[in-house]
Amino acid sequence: MAEAQGKIRSGYVRPLDLKHGCVDLTHGSGGRSMVQLISELFARHLGNEYLGQGNDGAVLPAPTINGRAGRLVMSTDSHVVSPLFFPGGDIGCLSVHGTVNDVAVMGATPLYLAAGFVLEEGFPLADLARIVESMAHAAREAGVPVVTGDTKVVERGKGDGVFITTTGVGVLPDGLELGGSLARPGDVILVSGSLGDHGVAIMSKRENLSFDAPIESDTAALNGLIAAMLATGAGLRCLRDPTRGGLAATLNEIAGQSGVGMMLYEKAIPVKPVVSAACEFLGLDPLYVANEGKLIAICSALDAELVLNAMRAHPLGREACFIGDVIADDHHFVQLTTAFGGRRIVDWLAGDQLPRIC
Amino acid sequence: MCLAIPVKVVEVMRSGIQADGAGPGNDWAIVDLGGVRKEISLALLADVQVGDYVILHVGYALSKLDPEEAEKTLALFAGLNETGALEAKATS
Amino acid sequence: MKYIDEFRDGELAKNLALSIGGEVAAGRSYSFMEFCGGHTHAISRYGLTDLLPPTVHMVHGPGCPVCVLPIGRVDMAIDLALKQGVILCTYGDTLRIPASDGLSLMKAKARGGDIRMVYSTLDALQIARDNPAREVVFFAIGFETTTPPTAVAIQQAQTEGLANFSVICCHVLTPSAISNILESPEVRQWGTVPLDGFIGPAHVSTVIGSRPYEFFAEEYRKPVVIAGFEPLDVMQAILMLVRQVNEDRAEVENEFARAVSRDGNVKAQDRVAEVFELRREFEWRGLSVVPYSALRIRRKYAAFDAERKFNLDYRSVPDNKACECGAILRGVKKPQDCKLFGTVCTPENPIGSCMVSSEGACAAHYSYGRYKDMH
Numbered sequence: 001m002a003e004a005q006g007k008i009r010s011g012y013v014r015p016l017d018l019k020h021g022c023v024d025l026t027h028g029s030g031g032r033s034m035v036q037l038i039s040e041l042f043a044r045h046l047g048n049e050y051l052g053q054g055n056d057g058a059v060l061p062a063p064t065i066n067g068r069a070g071r072l073v074m075s076t077d078s079h080v081v082s083p084l085f086f087p088g089g090d091i092g093c094l095s096v097h098g099t100v101n102d103v104a105v106m107g108a109t110p111l112y113l114a115a116g117f118v119l120e121e122g123f124p125l126a127d128l129a130r131i132v133e134s135m136a137h138a139a140r141e142a143g144v145p146v147v148t149g150d151t152k153v154v155e156r157g158k159g160d161g162v163f164i165t166t167t168g169v170g171v172l173p174d175g176l177e178l179g180g181s182l183a184r185p186g187d188v189i190l191v192s193g194s195l196g197d198h199g200v201a202i203m204s205k206r207e208n209l210s211f212d213a214p215i216e217s218d219t220a221a222l223n224g225l226i227a228a229m230l231a232t233g234a235g236l237r238c239l240r241d242p243t244r245g246g247l248a249a250t251l252n253e254i255a256g257q258s259g260v261g262m263m264l265y266e267k268a269i270p271v272k273p274v275v276s277a278a279c280e281f282l283g284l285d286p287l288y289v290a291n292e293g294k295l296i297a298i299c300s301a302l303d304a305e306l307v308l309n310a311m312r313a314h315p316l317g318r319e320a321c322f323i324g325d326v327i328a329d330d331h332h333f334v335q336l337t338t339a340f341g342g343r344r345i346v347d348w349l350a351g352d353q354l355p356r357i358c
Numbered sequence: 359m360c361l362a363i364p365v366k367v368v369e370v371m372r373s374g375i376q377a378d379g380a381g382p383g384n385d386w387a388i389v390d391l392g393g394v395r396k397e398i399s400l401a402l403l404a405d406v407q408v409g410d411y412v413i414l415h416v417g418y419a420l421s422k423l424d425p426e427e428a429e430k431t432l433a434l435f436a437g438l439n440e441t442g443a444l445e446a447k448a449t450s
Numbered sequence: 451m452k453y454i455d456e457f458r459d460g461e462l463a464k465n466l467a468l469s470i471g472g473e474v475a476a477g478r479s480y481s482f483m484e485f486c487g488g489h490t491h492a493i494s495r496y497g498l499t500d501l502l503p504p505t506v507h508m509v510h511g512p513g514c515p516v517c518v519l520p521i522g523r524v525d526m527a528i529d530l531a532l533k534q535g536v537i538l539c540t541y542g543d544t545l546r547i548p549a550s551d552g553l554s555l556m557k558a559k560a561r562g563g564d565i566r567m568v569y570s571t572l573d574a575l576q577i578a579r580d581n582p583a584r585e586v587v588f589f590a591i592g593f594e595t596t597t598p599p600t601a602v603a604i605q606q607a608q609t610e611g612l613a614n615f616s617v618i619c620c621h622v623l624t625p626s627a628i629s630n631i632l633e634s635p636e637v638r639q640w641g642t643v644p645l646d647g648f649i650g651p652a653h654v655s656t657v658i659g660s661r662p663y664e665f666f667a668e669e670y671r672k673p674v675v676i677a678g679f680e681p682l683d684v685m686q687a688i689l690m691l692v693r694q695v696n697e698d699r700a701e702v703e704n705e706f707a708r709a710v711s712r713d714g715n716v717k718a719q720d721r722v723a724e725v726f727e728l729r730r731e732f733e734w735r736g737l738s739v740v741p742y743s744a745l746r747i748r749r750k751y752a753a754f755d756a757e758r759k760f761n762l763d764y765r766s767v768p769d770n771k772a773c774e775c776g777a778i779l780r781g782v783k784k785p786q787d788c789k790l791f792g793t794v795c796t797p798e799n800p801i802g803s804c805m806v807s808s809e810g811a812c813a814a815h816y817s818y819g820r821y822k823d824m825h
Contacts, residue, residue, distance in 0.1 A: 211394055211395065211396040212394065212395040212396065213393065213394040213395070214393055215394075267460075273392050273393065273451070274392055274393040274394060276392060276451065277391045277392025277393060277394045277451055278394045280363050280391060280392075280451065280454065281363065281391065281394060281396065282569070283361045331821065333821045335821065337497075338495070338496045338497045339458065339460045339496075340460050340463045340464075340496045340497060340498065340501060340681060341460065341463070341464065341497075341500070341501065342496055342497020342498055342499065342500035342501055343497045343500055344494060344495065344496075344497045344818040344819065345817065345818055345819070345820070345821050347797075347816075347817040347818070349797075351546070354542035354543070354545060354546075354567070355542045355567070355569065356361060356541070356542050356543045356808070357360065357361055357415070357416050357541040357542070357543055357569075357592065357596060358360065358361060358487055358488070358514060358515060358516055358541075358543045358592070358807060358809060360486070360488060360592065360593065360595035360596060360651070360652070360653040360654060361488060362595065362652075362653040362656075362679070363454070364452070364453035364454060364709075366452065391451055392451040399570075399572060399599075399602065401602045401721075402598050402599075402602065402715060402717055402718040402721065403715070403717065403718075404717060411452070411453060413653065413656055413709050415595050415596065415599070415653060416541070416569065416570045416571065416596060416599050417569060417570025417571070417572045417573075417599065418570070418598065418599045418602065420595065420598070420653065420656050420657060420715060420718065421656035421657075421709050421710070421715050422709075423453060423708050423709050424707070424708050424709070425708075427707040427708040428453060428708040430707070431457075431678075431683075431686070431705065431707060431708055432456055432457075434686060435459075435462045435465075435466060435682055435686060436462060
């Protein structure tokens with residue numbers, strides 16, 4: 001008996017069953033159960049000196065860039081993607097990439113991330129661990145730590161497994177201005193690579209639409225690529241990542257903000273053949289399909305070559321190319337010269353593009 | 359009005375007679391378009407072989423594509439090129 | 451992609467354009483109706499109008515099953531989902547059609563209707579198998595291309611004894627629509643149809659064959675060229691129509707010979723005949739009531755007919771008085787001629803059938819071509 005007692009450690013807490021356990025309501029209640037979830041799952045993977053402070057708010061050094069104070073850039077995004085795991089990624093890395101990119105396209109160096117989780121009761125801990133590990137990996141690769149977070153749990157049936165909201169802050173050097181209202185007639189439109197990969201990868205895994213396609217989401221953090229582009233000193237007007245609504249939505253937004261029109265050249269727009277094929281199956285136009293690891297850049301025509309070279313030198317910009325011109329147009333249409341030499345508009349859709357039979 | 363695409367048959371699965379003897383079971387095929395694969399029904403088309411091209415609409419093969427006719431049609435487009443050029447020469 | 455890319459070659463398109471330009475007779479204009487919404491879409495999407503000589507006018511026809519689906523039918527589907535709690539399976543095309551009371555299938559979904567988009571009837575059957583305790587209803591729309599898959603599904607449901615599966619049948623027939631255009635009021639007024647010929651639908655024809663069009667060519671003396679789906683097919687068909695008009699011929703020619711035969715797909719036709727029979731009349735949105743133009747499920751398969759099973763009543767809902775869809779579908783007016791176009795009636799807020807589907811004449815013009823009205 002004495003021997004058996006000696007073997008029981010004092011203060012022993014049974015670890016989370018990450019293989020078979022599930023999220024339950026205690027994990028969001030602020031008690032010991034939640035603290036255990038945070039320490040054994042979240043902090044274990046995401047851990048850094050700031051998260052390690054363990055307070056309600058993370059205390060961070062004043063943001064500087066190249067030793068000088070800059071302006072703060074902040075962005076937030078909620079992630080509700082379904083399915084949670086898809087070819088090439090998952091909701092975890094997507095939530096890191098998306099927010100890092102939103103900060104970086106403003107010209108800012110992303111510094112820190114915050115992550116809020118809404119978990120559904122019954123969500124498998126094994127899946128949660130996978131997601132958090134993926135987030136941690138993405139954050140390390142991007143060089144942007146998750147410094148603070150929050151967890152809530154909702155009853156079964158009231159969530160879609162997990163929703164993640166990430167907020168990012170970054171620092172923008174003085175004198176650098178990038179924005180959707182800065183495009184001018186005569187500027188050129190560049191894209192960092194092939195379009196439509198992410199949206200098609202997601203769709204291929206949806207019930208009722210499933211098909212087999214060797215397509216992976218392009219989800220990636222673009223801050224490294226953007227830093228390389230900014231380092232050229234080129235006259236960049238605007239950077240944006242064409243996520244929901246695809247290239248069409250993004251360019252229409254910018255055209256409206258800047259009060260200009262655009263003329264794209266269909267032959268120049270890069271789309272992987274397998275993505276084209278998948279779009280054929282469903283009757284979709286790749287110009288409206290989401291991307292998560294690509295950016296469009298509007299810059300002065302004189303600097304186009306310079307910017308393209310910098311992009312192509314970076315792993316995420318190898319297929320960067322010119323796709324169109326910014327033109328004067330009071331109606332702010334985004335037009336396309338088709339491969340046939342005809343012209344049409346690339347209109348701004350009201351809602352999502354839906355697969356059609358007709 | 360009817361979005362249908364020409365796809366290549368890469369596998370044919372015949373399901374044989376129905377268990378209750380009601381009639382021949384439906385055949386299935388895996389088709390490929392540009393690297394994308396999908397399983398479709400051959401219930402509306404007989405004698406489909408691997409390597410055939412079929413017109414696919416809402417998950418069913420509706421007709422076979424005739425490669426010879428396809429070549430003829432393409433030749434028609436290209437042949438007109440020469441005719442067009444000849445006519446231009448004649449009028450100039 | 452084989453059999454697709456070669457038929458989209460820009461260089462060949464330029465040469466076909468030159469040929470068409472070279473063969474149109476001086477001093478005369480040509481009006482051709484492309485019946486099929488897919489062709490309307492190809493013309494808009496590739497900007498083919500820019501490649502045609504100004505004397506060739508393309509008129510967009512009613513071959514868009516979404517556009518001609520009456521509001522009352524969408525109301526039936528919405529009712530089933532909201533009031534009877536069925537799982538309503540539908541193709542993506544129908545989700546945004548505005549119906550009565552400010553609803554659409556998509557809005558009904560937001561209100562709690564279990565409405566699921568499917569790619570194929572095969573998916574709907576699977577949903578029925580997976581949910582034996584629920585009623586599963588498939589909203590069947592489409593012309594003759596889409597009808598055989600519904601027939602197969604119904605027969606399959608019967609073989610399996612899938613008692614919880616049924617279909618709202620809204621399948622319509624192409625030749626009836628063509629007749630309707632050729633018999634329009636404008637014909638009675640002017641004694642002739644203001645159209646010189648038709649581009650026949652591509653995929654409908656793979657099922658019905660080229661034979662059914664021979665009647666129109668003979669009876670109304672209008673040439674018909676069946677064209678494939680790709681832009682080069684459309685251009686080639688236009689060239690063939692110009693030639694027929696110039697040579698005063700009225701024949702059925704088949705440009706889509708690689709997939710269409712004179713007899714069509716007899717196996718598919720037989721399946722359809724086993725499961726469906728003609729309705730005496732059917733209301734088409736924009737064209738009003740057309741006799742023998744639509745199908746309903748035969749008594750033999752009554753157990754799978756949602757209209758019988760749920761005792762559904764069809765209530766006709768008239769279109770807005772200012773809506774010119776009827777005239778536009780018959781090819782006698784253009785979208786720009788309609789007072790509502792682009793203002794009250796837009797793709798986000800479609801008032802009439804031509805704006806509802808991306809292939810409707812008004813939607814296609816709005817999305818792809820309205821910049822031309824402004825410049």
